[in-house]
Amino acid sequence: MKQAGVTGLEGVIAADTFLSYVNGSEGKLVYRGHWAKELALHHSFEEAAWLLWKGRLPDASELKACREQLAEGRRLTPALKTLLDAIPSQVPLMSAVMSAVAASNPGEESSAWPPRFHEAIRITAMLPTIIAYRYHQISGTHWPVQADEQQEHAAYYLHALFGHPASEAHTRVLNAYMILAMEHGLNASTFAARVVSSTESDMYSAVGAAMGAMKGPLHGGAPSGVITLLEKIGSKEQAEPVMREMLENGERLMGFGHRIYKTRDPRAEALREVTQALAGEDKWFDLAIHTEQAAIRLLAEYKPGRQLFTNVEFYAAALMRSVHMPIMLFTPTFTAARVVGWTAHILEQSENNRIFRPQSNYLGSLPSE
Ligand SMILES: CC(C)(COP(=O)(O)OP(=O)(O)OC[C@H]1O[C@@H](n2cnc3c(N)ncnc32)[C@H](O)[C@@H]1OP(=O)(O)O)[C@@H](O)C(=O)NCCC(=O)NCCS
Numbered sequence: 001m002k003q004a005g006v007t008g009l010e011g012v013i014a015a016d017t018f019l020s021y022v023n024g025s026e027g028k029l030v031y032r033g034h035w036a037k038e039l040a041l042h043h044s045f046e047e048a049a050w051l052l053w054k055g056r057l058p059d060a061s062e063l064k065a066c067r068e069q070l071a072e073g074r075r076l077t078p079a080l081k082t083l084l085d086a087i088p089s090q091v092p093l094m095s096a097v098m099s100a101v102a103a104s105n106p107g108e109e110s111s112a113w114p115p116r117f118h119e120a121i122r123i124t125a126m127l128p129t130i131i132a133y134r135y136h137q138i139s140g141t142h143w144p145v146q147a148d149e150q151q152e153h154a155a156y157y158l159h160a161l162f163g164h165p166a167s168e169a170h171t172r173v174l175n176a177y178m179i180l181a182m183e184h185g186l187n188a189s190t191f192a193a194r195v196v197s198s199t200e201s202d203m204y205s206a207v208g209a210a211m212g213a214m215k216g217p218l219h220g221g222a223p224s225g226v227i228t229l230l231e232k233i234g235s236k237e238q239a240e241p242v243m244r245e246m247l248e249n250g251e252r253l254m255g256f257g258h259r260i261y262k263t264r265d266p267r268a269e270a271l272r273e274v275t276q277a278l279a280g281e282d283k284w285f286d287l288a289i290h291t292e293q294a295a296i297r298l299l300a301e302y303k304p305g306r307q308l309f310t311n312v313e314f315y316a317a318a319l320m321r322s323v324h325m326p327i328m329l330f331t332p333t334f335t336a337a338r339v340v341g342w343t344a345h346i347l348e349q350s351e352n353n354r355i356f357r358p359q360s361n362y363l364g365s366l367p368s369e
Helices: 036-042 045-054 060-074 078-086 093-103 117-139 153-162 168-180 188-198 203-214 222-233 236-248 266-279 283-302 312-322 327-351
Strands: 020-023 028-031
Touching: 028 036, 028 045, 028 266, 036 045, 036 168, 036 266, 045 060, 045 117, 045 153, 045 168, 045 327, 060 117, 078 093, 078 117, 093 117, 093 203, 093 327, 117 153, 117 203, 117 327, 153 168, 153 327, 168 266, 168 312, 168 327, 188 203, 188 327, 203 327, 222 236, 222 283, 222 312, 222 327, 236 283, 266 283, 266 312, 283 312, 312 327
Parallel strands: none
Antiparallel strands: 020 028
16 A cells, blocks of 8 residues: 655755756756866866775876776786676576676785775776676677777776777767766765665675666666657657557656656756767757657646656667667666766765664554553
């Protein structure tokens, strides 16, 4: 039976943070004092990650050190290969990635608590390798041994996935996407990471828990839902009738609505800008723009007063299409970006830790005394 009452912790403040400022009514997103959009347009993944982890942009020697540590962590070690080879092929991609990360805990006594910065870099570095290796396993294609681990993060990821060096344009848009997807306050997966970390569990387990939350369709699973929606629509003329029918049937339009943003998601705005430059006459991008306009109109008609606008997943899907990312890699790619936010939150949680222990509101009956 559905009960009215406390659901979804909406509006509840559960942690203090210096990492990001999300203002949903004004559509503002700030990472440690910097506009996320500016970082996405003018900085590298490595610089933005360092900013979140350390609180300021890196200087030249810090950036060099960060790149070296990422390159080191990306290596497909024999242990990692054995681990991934042992996971049965029917295990879903995200579940395999989650298991591989959790099992990559080196098991040293020292690696449990408190979480360390070098673990944040190691987990961030290994994710593209794990995702790409698993993708090749599933697709029956060969692991590109020649993918140079010294490349920039987004470039390495594309190279490892597709087996050839990525174009500069594709690297640039993926880099921008990964920065915009890196951090977003206390969303479900980040909250999961902080809760697990607050028990003084290790960083690998906390990131694994966050991935479990990330793979749900109401969180990181949404971009593939957007492609399904766009494929179902197929042409501009069909946008309105298809979505009208969905809303009549009580279905949700993926890529719209957000718990926090009650105006256009600033990340959607930035991604639209970056992708537009690349997409040009791209069919999917044109369809996406048309669909967005129709969806906002229809949502205002069918759900008046709910303030439903485009969220980041909508343009993330258009961007993924333009870099030829298969649907099965959408959520893993979001994960490879968001891991920076998770690990930064885990480090922050450990600085002033107290175990999370909210209470539940018992609605059942009591036995007679
Ligand atoms: C993101 C999301 C989970 C936020 O949910 P929420 O804050 O809990 O909002 P609610 O589920 O309470 O929805 C409020 C109302 O808007 C409607 N609504 C919300 N998002 C909708 C959507 N995308 N399409 C149609 N209706 C939607 C709900 O049906 C509900 O209507 P009701 O008041 O008539 O029951 C929700 O907007 C959604 O499911 N969006 C689609 C999935 C998606 O894009 N996720 C990615 C998020 S980055």
